[in-house]
Each structure stands twice: as C-alpha cells, then as structure tokens.
Amino acid sequence: MTTRAVVLLSGGLDSATTLAMAKAEGRDLFPLSFAYGQRHQSELDAARRVAASQGVREPVVFELDLRLFGGSALTAEIDVPKDSVGDEGIPVTYVPARNTIFLSIAVGYAEVLGAGEIWIGVNAVDFSGYPDCRPAYVEAFQRVIATGTKSGVETGRPLIRAPLIDLTKAAIIRRGTELGVDYGITHSCYDPGPAGAACGHCDSCILRRRGFEEAGVADPTRYA
Secondary structure, X not given: OOOEEEEEOOOOHHHHHHHHHHHHOOOEEEXXXXXXXXXXXXXXXXXXXXXXXXXXXXXXXXXXXXXXXXXXXXXXXXXOOOOOOOOOOOOOOOOOOHHXXXXXXXXXXXXXXXXXXXXXXXXXXXXXXXXXXXXXXXXXXXXXXXXXXXXXXXXXXXXXXXXXXXXXXXXXXXXXXHOOOOHHHOXXXXXXXXXXXXXXXXXXXXXXXXXXXXXXXXXXXXXX
C-alpha cells in the first residue's frame, strides 16, 4: 500500500525540492500550505504553481493569523533586514513558534488522512539561524508525536521526514535539478516588490542566489 505523506509546501526552493523528493519515493502526496498573515501572497501562489508543475494535488491552505501576535518582520510592521545574513543570532525574520504551529497542524491532518509521514524542508546548514530548522528540533517534535497523539502512541507514526536537514543550498539545488524542479516558479524572498520580483538583499534571497552560484546552475529568479 502506498504511503500517504503530508508535505509542507511554502512555494519556496526548499519545499519544492522536498515535494519532488517525496514524489520520487513514490508517496501519495497531500501538500499543505499556510496563510498565516505573512507580508505577501506570492509564496502561496508559488505553492500552487509548484504543486501543479509536479502533478500533485493542489495544496490545502490552512488559514491562521499570526499577525495577532506579531513579533517578526514577516508578520508585523518591522523592516526586513537587508545584506546582513549571518550578522546576528536569531534574526527578526524568525516567526515565533511557526514550525511548531505548522507541524502541529500537519500532524492533525496526517492523523485524519492516515498518513504515515510528514515531509518538511527545514535545513540546518545554509540557513538564517532559526532554532526550528535544526535536527534537535525535529527529533524533539517526533517525540511529541510519539507521546501526544493517537497515531503516535499506537503506531509511532507519522514520521517526520526532513531530507534537506544536512544539505547545503547548493546540494539542494543540484538534487532538485536532477528531479526536474522548476525553480523559476518558486518564491523565496521575504520582501518582494509590488510586482512580485525578489528583492535580492534579504537573507533568503542571498542564500538562494549563493546556492545557485555554488551549484553551477543558472539562477532563474526574477530580481527587482
């Protein structure tokens, strides 16, 4: 029987690659995206494009409004830092408890579906210092599933799959390219222009551009 898998799909480079990797392993895919009060809708549009391009179900979009709390440059009127990747510890673009909230919802969805896996594109090598992108975090959340959910207690599932966790951005891009990912339809920028073009100067843009350069792959991103 084919394993059902919930895949967190933001529409960015990492999640598009994760979706392709799950598909390559023959999973029955259920993409899940979030409208969480982020600064723009570009990533949700990209998530739909990515799902369509890979021939999988359209993402279920879960709506919640983290602007009620704010506390992040992505959910409040705080400037997105530019040209400062690696210059601080946990940056202001960190959204408080975002991956914990997303994974909790994904676990609920997986339990309803009877899905055996949850795939998430967190990465602890080329990243901006977010604590919820590290192996220790993924391992801790797996323990939460095992002890705090019906499916976890009874079967030990769903299992969290984080295939990018130890890869560089360049390695991710090379793997996605091998799998036919169209990175031209993905969106990673934290602060795009009115027409959706990437700023080229936020953490996410810098890491993305650097990844393409190091991978030796042409960067299809449309920059402002």
